[in-house]
Amino acid sequence: MKRPHYLFSNGRLRRQHNTLSLERAPGDRMPDDDPTDEGLPSVEPDGRKHPFPVETVDSLYIFGEVDINTKLITFLGQQGVPTFFFDYYGYYTATLYPREAQLSGRLHIEQARHYLSPKRRLVLARAFVEAALFNIERVIKYYQPRLTGDAKLAVQATLTDLVRDREALPLTTDILTLMAVEGRIRDRYYRLWSYFLGSDVTIRFPFTKRERRPPSNELNALISFGNSLCYTTVLRQIYRTALDPTIAFLHEPGDRRFSLSLDLAEVFKPLLVDRMIFRLLKTGEINPKHFEKHLGGCYLTEVGRKIVVAHWDERLSQTVQHRTLNKKVSYERLIRFECYKLVRHLCDPVSEPYQGLHMWW
Template structure:
């Protein structure tokens, strides 16, 4: 099992990273603002414009330190990797199964079941914990609709039908998502999911967290030797980590949606931390991005009992556990891929 190493998030747009011996040097306006040992890091996520020196890229690739580049708004740009790791036979098996409709449906069904079940759990938790503050009938109606979707998902025999059910379930979930926002309604009002660009602060926050999650899942899949770009639910597309998007579906409600709601409801971030661009899109400012990344890292240190392993694991290890379970299924060690069901 993979340990959660330290991940360095570079959120200052003007920062430039270089290598000095065994240390990373971070400069801002030609002045050194930070220096730390490279061997202490498990990954680096950059939201900066100037970028990283070729020497540091090479060192990260050689030492298997994940290095990802995102734009300041959190949109994934690129990932630097070294020699391909992992079992060649495992990847060949993955490609073989990805060409079979029945296997794709089986794995995709597990991912969608996890997503819908966890979305329903988020809603039920809100009813349980904040019945005085939320529209209980509306949320219970959504929960019932999602429960019905779970039955339909299990009966699916084709990917198109499965994608249709997943899309309808997601639409229903986000139709009542605003009921989960308990405070700061004026700044974080939410009517529908919008992307590329997000049209309001809550959508900007969700998109940013989804990008962080996608990077975590991609890294986890690469760690166990699976190709993150060959998926079973999302269609293959050049440059898109389709399998990472498949697996992150079941983790979105728990990892990203709940953290977004916590940050807003506890007023750890405010509407003042978001900027509206001329084209109508909304993005976070530097300080808000730092606050979100800090909360993300703290959340990863929380411990849970994994529903399948029945063992206590750090929350940040869940993507790595799920990647390992998928690898076991692809090898034939498991009869099915067990999705992550949040308890």
């Protein structure tokens, strides 16, 4: 069975016959903004080779300082293995995206047509925001019965606003208003996190607002890293379909980014990222020693990133009973199904209208 492979070691990744081999190198990765860096390979392999069959590789996540060459790039492209690169601080920076294996001229035209039509685009953008708000509501309602006093009142007030805004989405007439609604609810949702996490966790991880670049504290660092994992996971599922990842509907398509991944990630962040963070903090698997301060920002250490990635990979493999297929499917497969639902909508929006995933468990 193919699975993502996460590489934290430094070294050289190369093609060895018809498989992959990582030649490890000693030492720690140096910051990418080191003024002494001349752009040359800074690590020398020590001869230790760790081969792994390419048949087991769905995608590669490279967190270490790894050298590659054109032979490897060609091989990964032939095998259809997307590769995601992260910098020293854990920021997602680039994707080595193989040539599309699933091509459909008809779908590409329909996807562009839906983007160019304000009415059709708005229908899909509303569906993404509606599903994101519904899933946020599910997360809030999961913790609501455990709260009392002022915390319960604050949660109920946010829920009231959320339901009102979600029910009013059909009245929105433009994309900017939709994004403003989603952003306002998410900000209020983040202010509830201290209640969900409890006083013991909140003392160690104070959190007042969302700050991105750079993350100002530990929780912001966790959210940023988790969102990057969600974005890249959605992207590699899009790659397995004929969808064009650069043509989006909620987020404006732009240069140097796969905007459709941002659209679909909004649906899954409450389920995958937020719940993962709550568990890691409440169980103590992640604690303050797993973060470091640098250049005015807060970032996960390598040990911290390994813990989060291990939990992320485990979470993607968890299963739920699908209501219509009548069988268990993994969270990762749910993302693929979401792509297929979007494909069906683009090809036949009347008979197969898209509705974003609504958590039922």
